[in-house]
Amino acid sequence: MIKNPLFTIIMDTYNRLVMLKEAVDALFRQTYNNLEIILINNAATPETIVYLNEIAGRDKRIKLLHFKENQYSPEDPVKMLDTCLNPALKMAAGDYIWYQSDDDLIADDYAEKMVALFRDNPECTTAAGLPVSIDIHGKTIQEPRISNFRPRYVRGDILALDYLHGGKMFSAPGTIFTIKRDVLVKSGGFHRSIEYSQLYGIVPFGISGFDETAIFYWRRHESQLNKQLTANGWVGIKESFSLLKDWEIEKRWQVFGKKLAKKIVHLFENQICKDAAMWLAINLSFLRFKASFRIFKEIWKHPCFWVKLPWPLFMAFHGRARQSLHNLKILIMKKDN
Numbered sequence: 001m002i003k004n005p006l007f008t009i010i011m012d013t014y015n016r017l018v019m020l021k022e023a024v025d026a027l028f029r030q031t032y033n034n035l036e037i038i039l040i041n042n043a044a045t046p047e048t049i050v051y052l053n054e055i056a057g058r059d060k061r062i063k064l065l066h067f068k069e070n071q072y073s074p075e076d077p078v079k080m081l082d083t084c085l086n087p088a089l090k091m092a093a094g095d096y097i098w099y100q101s102d103d104d105l106i107a108d109d110y111a112e113k114m115v116a117l118f119r120d121n122p123e124c125t126t127a128a129g130l131p132v133s134i135d136i137h138g139k140t141i142q143e144p145r146i147s148n149f150r151p152r153y154v155r156g157d158i159l160a161l162d163y164l165h166g167g168k169m170f171s172a173p174g175t176i177f178t179i180k181r182d183v184l185v186k187s188g189g190f191h192r193s194i195e196y197s198q199l200y201g202i203v204p205f206g207i208s209g210f211d212e213t214a215i216f217y218w219r220r221h222e223s224q225l226n227k228q229l230t231a232n233g234w235v236g237i238k239e240s241f242s243l244l245k246d247w248e249i250e251k252r253w254q255v256f257g258k259k260l261a262k263k264i265v266h267l268f269e270n271q272i273c274k275d276a277a278m279w280l281a282i283n284l285s286f287l288r289f290k291a292s293f294r295i296f297k298e299i300w301k302h303p304c305f306w307v308k309l310p311w312p313l314f315m316a317f318h319g320r321a322r323q324s325l326h327n328l329k330i331l332i333m334k335k336d337n
Contacts (some may be wrong), residue, residue: 004034005118007111008094008181012040012084013102014070017048019219020102022138024055032112037062038088042080043070063091077225077234078192085190089181096127098178099190103224105134105217114178117209121153125206126177126198129214133173136221147171150210156203157256163199164267170199173218174226177203188247193239200268201247205255231286233294235279240272273304281312285319 009027013020027037041052041064056062065088071080085099096118100106110129117127130148133141150159150169162169177198184190184202191197229235243249244265253261276299283291299305 002095005095005115006034006036006093007032007115007178008036008038008092008097009111010038010040010085010088010092010097010099011102012042012080012088013044013048013052014042014072015045015048016103016223017045017051020048021051023100023102023105026105026108028059029108030106030111031109032115035061035111036092036094038091039064040084040088041066042072042084043067065091074232077229078194078236078239081190081192081194085194089185089189092181094181096178097181097184099175099194101174101225103219103221105138105219107215107217110214110216113211113214114209117152117211118180121207121209123207124153124209125180125183126156126203127209127211128172128176128178129210129216130212131172131176131216131218134217134219136219138217138219140217141220148210148212152211153207153209156206156208157253159208160199160204161264164264164271176216177208191239191243191246193236193243196236196240196268197243197247200249200264201243201252204253230279231283231288231291233279233283233288233291235276235295237272237276237295237298240268244268269302270304270308273299273302274308276305277308278312280309281316284313285316 011020011023024037024039027035037059039052039056039062041049044052052064056064065084067084071083073079089097096114098111098114106129113129114127118124133143135141147168148171154169159170163171172195175194175198179198179202183206187202188197191201249268250261250265253264276295280292280295280299283295
């Protein structure tokens with residue numbers, strides 16, 4: 001076991017300078033000092049580039065990866081996951097790799113606790129902390145904890161299966177796993193279906209560590225990329241189905257038996273259809289017809305989608321109807337007063 005392993009953080013940025021500074025300041029406060037911080041300048045705004053160059057000049061742990069053209073495309077919104085993150089992975093020298101969005105934060109001892117998970121169990125290949133929601137100002141959003149109930153170490157296949165069956169062992173707002181660099185590279189790096197590629201293509205084939213005292217602060221705000229994507233009908237359908245082929249998920253899972261491998265593919269396809277049905281129903285209830293059509297166009301050929309669709313449609317429109325009635329009652333009360 002390496003005595004002082006290098007912990008790599010990869011972060012891409014474009015135009016959220018205030019939140020970027022908060023995210024980077026949290027990295028500078030880490031109690032674990034052997035860090036490599038790779039900041040991706042995704043054709044960022046001028047003031048952001050000035051800041052990146054300034055901190056790189058005073059902290060040797062920082063490496064910059066520059067792109068002259070922004071790698072985000074409205075017609076291919078997950079393009080940057082491939083074009084930005086995989087070149088950064090090639091630059092990385094760390095033993096462990098952690099990818100973080102520039103609008104989120106990690107607790108001051110997060111890296112230290114992730115390293116400890118790997119150190120304490122040589123079979124540990126992935127590790128995660130506990131996600132906690134914060135608002136635009138960094139204030140914690142008080143919510144009941146309904147998931148991420150699991151021991152310090154668990155077999156990755158059990159974790160993935162529990163999630164597919166709707167269990168309470170795991171949930172996360174995006175990427176939450178720190179991964180051994182050699183495992184991440186061997187598995188295929190960063191796939192466009194980034195969350196599912198990690199959960200079904202990497203995590204199952206080793207021990208996964210978890211420390212509920214290691215806090216990952218997930219920031220909720222109106223300019224969140226995932227909010228913009230779902231509102232425009234980009235919900236990862238094509239990328240998720242592509243993952244099954246690109247990474248040969250069924251073949252990978254055959255180490256646990258052919259029957260289970262087929263079951264995993266079936267459950268995953270059902271999950272894709274269920275998510276697509278949910279987002280289609282939500283977008284329709286908000287009269288986002290273009291976004292709804294985009295989802296429908298990508299999923300309608302899959303029979304399981306039609307099975308999953310009725311309930312989300314009912315719930316979405318029932319919820320909108322109840323909200324409209326509530327708003328009408330408020331208007332009547334105001335008029336009467």
